[in-house]
Amino acid sequence: xxxxxxxxxxxxxxxxxxxWQDYQSRLERVLQRQATPHDNIAFPHLPKPRELxxxxxxxxxxxxxxxxxxxxxxxxxxAQRNSILGRHGDAAARLIFDLxxxxxxxxxxxxxxxxxxxxxxxxxxxxxxxxxxxxxxRIFAASLIGPEFRQFWQIPVDLSAxxxxxxxxxxxxxARWQQWQTEWLSQPGSMADWSSLTWQQFSEDVLNTLGxxxxxxxxxxxxxxxxxxxxxxxxxxxxxxxxxxxxLCLNPQPTPAATHFQGTLRSVFIQQLQKQASxxxxxQFNVMTIMAEIEDKLLTVMAANQLAIPKAYLDWQKQxxxxxxxxxxxxxxxxxxxxxxxxxxxxxxxN
Numbered sequence: 001x002x003x004x005x006x007x008x009x010x011x012x013x014x015x016x017x018x019x020w021q022d023y024q025s026r027l028e029r030v031l032q033r034q035a036t037p038h039d040n041i042a043f044p045h046l047p048k049p050r051e052l053x054x055x056x057x058x059x060x061x062x063x064x065x066x067x068x069x070x071x072x073x074x075x076x077x078x079a080q081r082n083s084i085l086g087r088h089g090d091a092a093a094r095l096i097f098d099l100x101x102x103x104x105x106x107x108x109x110x111x112x113x114x115x116x117x118x119x120x121x122x123x124x125x126x127x128x129x130x131x132x133x134x135x136x137x138r139i140f141a142a143s144l145i146g147p148e149f150r151q152f153w154q155i156p157v158d159l160s161a162x163x164x165x166x167x168x169x170x171x172x173x174x175a176r177w178q179q180w181q182t183e184w185l186s187q188p189g190s191m192a193d194w195s196s197l198t199w200q201q202f203s204e205d206v207l208n209t210l211g212x213x214x215x216x217x218x219x220x221x222x223x224x225x226x227x228x229x230x231x232x233x234x235x236x237x238x239x240x241x242x243x244x245x246x247x248l249c250l251n252p253q254p255t256p257a258a259t260h261f262q263g264t265l266r267s268v269f270i271q272q273l274q275k276q277a278s279x280x281x282x283x284q285f286n287v288m289t290i291m292a293e294i295e296d297k298l299l300t301v302m303a304a305n306q307l308a309i310p311k312a313y314l315d316w317q318k319q320x321x322x323x324x325x326x327x328x329x330x331x332x333x334x335x336x337x338x339x340x341x342x343x344x345x346x347x348x349x350x351n
Contacts, residue, residue, distance in 0.1 A: 014159050020231035023268045030260045033241040038233040041226050044320040046153050047312035052145040054137050059127040065120055072108035091141040096203050098131050098138050103191040132188055136301045148210040154219040162220040163279035170216025173209045174290045185301055218287055224280050225327045232330040239337045249345035258345035265338055265349050
């Protein structure tokens with residue numbers, strides 16, 4: 001049987017794949033019908049970085065302006081940003097810089113006004129407004145389309161360690177990121193009195209949190225549900241052929257074939273596949289609950305600020321969510337079909 005094994009590069013030792021192969025083979029034998037392969041279910045790969053590129057405005061503060069900010073903490077922040085390391089930093093580093101800029105700009109503006117540098121103060125105010133407006137896009141670049149989230153959604157080499165025996169270590173990190181995001185979007189200037197040391201610790205916390213998200217199993221969850229969808233679709237196709245064809249029982253009385261079919265449902269589908277599905281579905285619920293909070297809030301604010309959201313990301317998001325909706329529908333449909341066939345024989349799946 002080529003169905004499940006062609007969906008993901010994995011060995012026969014994997015429980016999920018092996019159980020589906022066993023279940024489909026048993027259905028074919030007891031119902032005397034052949035499986036219709038469903039090996040064309042696409043994995044939702046996050047689009048390539050070049051398809052998700054964003055454009056940001058320049059602060060408009062040149063070297064001469066920078067030199068006149070001698071009494072501002074913001075001057076050190078801009079210096080770090082303009083260093084070689086700062087110019088070549090990733091999206092997370094740029095997000096941290098913009099957060100520092102926004103939080104330090106108010107105090108710096110007052111200092112510039114006290115020094116009589118009114119034009120520069122007005123220029124700084126305008127630059128701050130731009131950074132505040134573009135902050136949601138900075139968060140988007142550092143998180144949802146950043147390298148750590150990309151790794152989170154990466155298709156795994158195999159599913160030998162999935163479903164997870166323990167809790168996904170990335171869930172706490174995702175929840176922490178969601179909390180930060182809410183604070184950044186609602187109170188962007190709440191860190192104005194932070195010291196350089198506090199900012200350094202915050203930067204490390206942000207990078208460590210993204211590192212923990214990188215280790216998450218979002219891609220494994222999608223891959224497992226992809227295997228489940230293929231298995232359910234094929235198994236349902238076998239049962240549908242029998243429901244629409246020659247009855248399993250002419251009267252509502254169990255036959256040996258009906259009893260065998262019921263036993264297959266109980267021993268393989270319910271006790272093995274459904275048990276695995278329960279763990280996968282719980283993980284999916286945990287991941288997608290937090291992810292929905294991150295995505296919905298951020299994309300809503302980006303739209304409100306008239307910030308471009310890459311169409312490629314929205315298309316990928318739809319493909320991902322459609323896969324998860326399809327697996328839920330396929331699970332319900334399979335249980336209903338099995339019940340319909342057993343009803344011909346006066347049986348139910350669990351009795």
